Amino acid sequence: MMHQTNGSVIWKERTESLITASKAFFLNGIMYEPCEPTGKCNVDQRSFKTYFTRQLAATAELAPWTYDNIMAEIETSAMAAVKTCTAGTTGTQCGLMWTTGTNDGSLGVGEQMSVLEIIQSNLVDQAPGWRSDVKGTGTSSGDANAGKGSKTDSSQLAQIVITTGDRVGAGILTALVICGVLGGSATMILGG
């Protein structure tokens, strides 16, 4: 393993350089996905800002020297994002392009998730901080050998029969997750 001091300098530089590169995803301080200007974002791509926001907020927590820089981006983006949440029967469904300042008519789970994440990420400094075994605060039970020897061989998979029950279960699950996301978004937005 690399020497501690060198290692921390190296990873600090890498973090810093990625922060600089990530500026490409902001227009006037507002986050956007590169597919947005073309109007051709697929369903997955419409959720990408969710993960990016999550990763930025985690970085602000993990690397304190990035905090002010990242939180300014999150705050500006959240203010813009919430302006798109004017659609649907409730008048609170959010759009895709936060840079426009209005609802662009693109509605769905990804759009809702992204706005939920950018709004709630403003609370990152109120969160209690990550736990770990190293800090002595880790409480989650682990298993260093978990998943070893599991069936990832394709010939075994070919024998698996998907039952109607599985499909129904998956459908119910999807519905629950969507309800959770939408409910959470509505709560956050109405509460704000």
Added chain:
Amino acid sequence: MINYWYYTGDTTYNAVTKQALLHQAGDDGNFMPLNQTKTLGNDDQGFWGMAAMTAAETGFDDPPEGSPGWLALAQGVFNTQVPRWDTSTCGGGLRWQIFTFNSGYTYKNSISNGCFFNIAARLALYTGNATYAEWAEKTWVWMNDIGLINEKYEVFDGTQNTDNCTSKDHNKWTYNTGIFLMGAATMYNYVRSVPP
């Protein structure tokens, strides 16, 4: 939804969030449930692994007694992906798809390798185990060597092993940069937390 609870303290959606995570965990505790696994990619499995890792890091409600813990579920994802590190082409890296019969098996992409890097770094920080950190470092080095992360730290979508990963899909997505950014910040923390 884990973050929703973590940031706000509101427990309203904890039960349904926990149910959703555990429903997908599969019999082997590695997020390869039988009803989904045929079409599962390394990135799909990785996203579930990252969610389990977040649950461990934030101290989210534990799974019931007798079920694998959140940490074990993230380790399950990591451990099933390690043997898929493929040195037969392009000097390493994970493929996008797990199975030969799925389109995308020849594609080595940033999100699959990014998930693996991100989980490895976070397991290193959580457990203090250097093996995870070595895999994170190895993945970072491969991403740079192959040019999916360039000298300006732009992160490109992926590359085909059919031309030994020479040409690239140069699309840049927010979450590809973000997944490596968060992993790098995690490694910074890990390196500082281990005794010299």
